[in-house]
Amino acid sequence: MSPRGQAARAVPQPTQPPVRRPTVQDVAREAGVSPSTVSRALHTRGYASPAVRARVRAAAERIGYVTDHNARNLRSRTSTSIGVLISDLRNPFYADLAAGIEQELRSAGYQMVLVNDNGDPAEELQAAETLLAMRVPGVIVTPVTAKCPQVLQDNGVHVVCADRELSRSKSDVVLGDNETGARELTEHLIALGHTRIGLLIDETKWSTGAGRLAGFRAAHVDNDLTVDEDLIAYTSFDADAARLTTRKLLNDHDVTAIISANNVLAQGALAELKDRRLKIPRQISLAAYDDVPWMSLVQPALTTVDQSTVEMGRSCARLLLARIRGELTPKRRQVKVPARLIVRGSTGPAPR
Amino acid sequence: MSPRGQAARAVPQPTQPPVRRPTVQDVAREAGVSPSTVSRALHTRGYASPAVRARVRAAAERIGYVTDHNARNLRSRTSTSIGVLISDLRNPFYADLAAGIEQELRSAGYQMVLVNDNGDPAEELQAAETLLAMRVPGVIVTPVTAKCPQVLQDNGVHVVCADRELSRSKSDVVLGDNETGARELTEHLIALGHTRIGLLIDETKWSTGAGRLAGFRAAHVDNDLTVDEDLIAYTSFDADAARLTTRKLLNDHDVTAIISANNVLAQGALAELKDRRLKIPRQISLAAYDDVPWMSLVQPALTTVDQSTVEMGRSCARLLLARIRGELTPKRRQVKVPARLIVRGSTGPAPR
DNA sequence: GCGGAATGTGGTATCGATGCCACATTTCCG
DNA sequence: CGGAAATGTGGCATCGATACCACATTCCGC
Structure with a gap:
């Protein structure tokens, strides 16, 4: 209806006469x-x-x-509802993150308002506005755009960014140790004799992809190998795309191992390898960043880096609550959650 | 502190002077x-x-x-926050359900307050009380106890039960068509020549397990087979337990196929079969109820019943909103979401 | 041209809990 | 034993938006 701006929000409908609650x-x-x-x-x-x-x-x-929390919140100008803004609950990474957050919030007496933004800047921003309307004291967000944390903070809402950091961010942040994790994973392969390792990756603008790429490079440098830039295969955040990219990578280059930068891309890579009837790890090794349940169910089970996603969620919540309670110095905080290499059957000695 | 009852709730802490927001x-x-x-x-x-x-x-x-939603809600005695009470966000079934709910709620201008109850009656009840405090107009719950929906309804909150139905429930409910799904799955196996089919199942008190068991039986009856009660292997809702139960089932009986009643049990069953180096489906067929992503990634991919979990979530939300808006007659509603058999590689002709 | 219905806007009380201050009791100490 | 300090309670205003009613206009038709 309105040309733009102030979108017409759902207005509470005339519900039936509610039960009278004691005051x-x-x-x-x-x-x-x-x-x-x-x-x-x-x-x-x-x-x-x-x-x-x-x-x-x-x-x-x-x-x-x-x-009545509404009355309480109104009068006391606070709230025990915390906003959680993530991309996609159906991705186990985000689900685990949310589960960790919720657990910690609940045990501290707070509630979680969960919003999916589908990785879309517009939805993200709209969600931020909704959370402002709810007068939440804090928000945990896996940011898509810097504008979202910005808007929230400008309105006095505490923000913790989870999993990734956008440049020039002023918010507290909880990150996985992507560089170390990726380095260890890459070194594991190098130790097995691999020298031509493909990296399947979707983005390197966020700290997440950038860190993983950096770790990949660092491992090469530390072992006196040069990174063949052609083996860094950029794709989009989508299993099917990753599959095609993997296909191309295999067609054009003779890699002996592939690292997928996250759990979604790993699906595509695995599908392509299976499709080609390549013996894993005899003919090719496959490893992935971000351990999720299916990776230990497939045959052979995938060597991965577990980034303790649930714990990451808990950290986010703890940090945010500490901030809300004013227990922290103004200085911006950065928490790094350790990553752990899990070696399983999908990685083995380089062929020949 | 308090002996029992009225648990000491977190009280909004004295936060720093909040930004003055326009009124x-x-x-x-x-x-x-x-x-x-x-x-x-x-x-x-x-x-x-x-x-x-x-x-x-x-x-x-x-x-x-x-x-300011707090002020708005207080005055108008309504709210656009909806409570969602589930067992475990880390289980893809619940995550998908929540994702479907959230999507529908958000597009209708409502927010989702998500609470994990870990399948624990006490936590479930406490969550219900929290939602009462928030004055949510409705709650979607995968109930553990009948008391929870009861308490909510007694306080004038609309309730939609998702996925399962407790006896003597007075709430609206959205269910999967467990009986049909399980029947089709079983018939698929029977058509392949299987006559000794094991059923791995955890509960049959809720409509969910009861329905799946009923479908399993119905398929037998329709095909003039008698169900060997010993092949119905009861276990607990846990992958490791399911694995042991599967082991016992295989040791004690010569089944040619196994059906797992849900995605969690399927993990255990698959692990045991792999461990025994049984060729699937040559030596034994495996099928599962409730399709989740890993089932199409393993080799061979699992034959399953997809219960359209996301759609189930959407249905819940639509039903609840219709109820809240007073668009429905007082009569209790029951929505059945169709289940769909997906045949993959894990099921084949009965050996010999 | 006038009564009365439409139409649109302003005024005021109110939702329910809490912040703040005043005040009634006790307690304490010289 | 008197007065100050400590302690515990009650009263009242208030958070910000909306429900509801009153009222000023405009618009009709006869």
């Missing part, structure tokens, strides 16, 4: 104290004698009182 | 109208001339106004 007033009457006292007895850091506190709690329980 | 008042001043008019112009179904509406919108955009 602080009701509890006060029931317990024979004032509403203020009820509030203090139940929640606030304020004073309340143990006796009164117990009486109020009993009364609240008796009549089934449940605090 | 309706500010927009009103900027646009030269009254606050009431601003409200109507931006949101409410009320009247506002196009001219004023445009002017107000422009003003709002100019000063960066974002509605």
Whole structure:
């Protein structure tokens, strides 16, 4: 309807007459104290004698009182809802991340508002606006655009970026140790005698891809190998595309091992290798960054780097909560979650 | 601290002085109208001339106004946040379900508050209370206990149960067509000549397991086979347990095919078969209910029943929203999402 | 040209909990 | 034993948006 801007938001519809829920007033009457006292007895850091506190709690329980967060949030200008903005819940990486975040938030008494942005800048920005409207005190985001964290911070919302860092970011950030992980993975292959290793990768603008690429290079340098730039196969973030790119890589170059930069690309690479009936790891080795469950179910199981995704999520939540509680110095924080090489059957000595 | 009941909830901490956000008042001043008019112009179904509406919108955009949902919700006694209560985000089934729900909710202007209950009744109940506190108009839940939907409904919250139905449930529900799916899957095996088919299953109290078991039986009956009750192998919802159960099943009985009742059990079954170096499907066929990505990546790919989990999630959301908007008759609704047999390489003719 | 219906806008009370301050009691100590 | 400090409670205003009603205009038809 509106030409642009202020999109017409869903307006709460005229629902049926809701059940009347007990209020602080009701509890006060029931317990024979004032509403203020009820509030203090139940929640606030304020004073309340143990006796009164117990009486109020009993009364609240008796009549089934449940605090209204909307009223609470409005008055106290805070909220226990935290926004979580990720690309795609169906990707196990994001699901694990969200699971870790949720676990930590919940045990601290916070709630998670989860939004998929499908990796789309416009949706991401719209989600940010929604979270602003909800007056969340903090947001955890796997950013697509720098604008999103920017807008949030400009409005006083704490932001933790997860998994990746955009240039000129001012937010706290939790990253995997991509460089070390990729280096170890590459060195593992080099130690097996591989010298012509293909790298299947989709992006190198974000810290994630950039780090993995850097680790790949570093491993070569440390072992006096030069990286053949033609073996770095750029593709898009999509299994089918990765498959085609792998095909091309195999057609044009004689690599003895392939590293896929993430779990999505690995699907494509594996599919292509199987399709060619290549014996893994006898004829070619395959390894992937970002361990997800299927990688240990296929035959042979894939050698991978486990980036402790759930723990990464927990870290994000802990960091954000600490920030919200004002426990941190203003200085921007960067947390690095270690990555761990898991050697399985898909990597073996270089042929011949 | 408190002996029991009214758990001490996290209280919003004294955060740093938040940024002052523009209010309706500010927009009103900027646009030269009254606050009431601003409200109507931006949101409410009320009247506002196009001219004023445009002017107000422009003003709002100019000063960066974002509605405060807490205030809005408090006053209007509604909310656009929907609770989603599931067991385990790391299980692709739940992740897909949540993804479907989120997609539908978001496109309708609602938000998703996601809570993992880890399949634990206590956590489930606590989550329900949190959602009550948030005054969500509706909740989608994969119920563990009947008490949870009960409590919510008693407080006037609309509930849609997803994936399973507890006895004596009064809520709307969205189910997969477990019976048909399991019947088709079983019939597929029977058509291939299998007569001794093992069923690996964890629960049959919920409609989910019960339906799959019923379908399994029905296929036998329809084909004049009797079900050997010993081939129904009960296990717990855990891959390792399923593996042991599979081992026992193979040791004690000579089955020519195994059906796993869900994606988790399938992992255990597959692991055991691989461990025994059994040729699939030459020596034994394996099939699973609930198609998840890894099943098409393993070799041979698994024959499965795809229960359209994402679509199931969408259905839940659509049903709940319709209910909230009062578009439905009071009668309890039950939606059945069709299941689809996907034949892949893991099932073949019965040996000999 | 006038009564009365449409139409659009402003004013005010209110949603429910909490921040803040005042004040009634106790407690404590010289 | 008096007065100051400590302690615990109640009262009242307030967070920001919206529901609801009153009212000023404009628009009709007869």
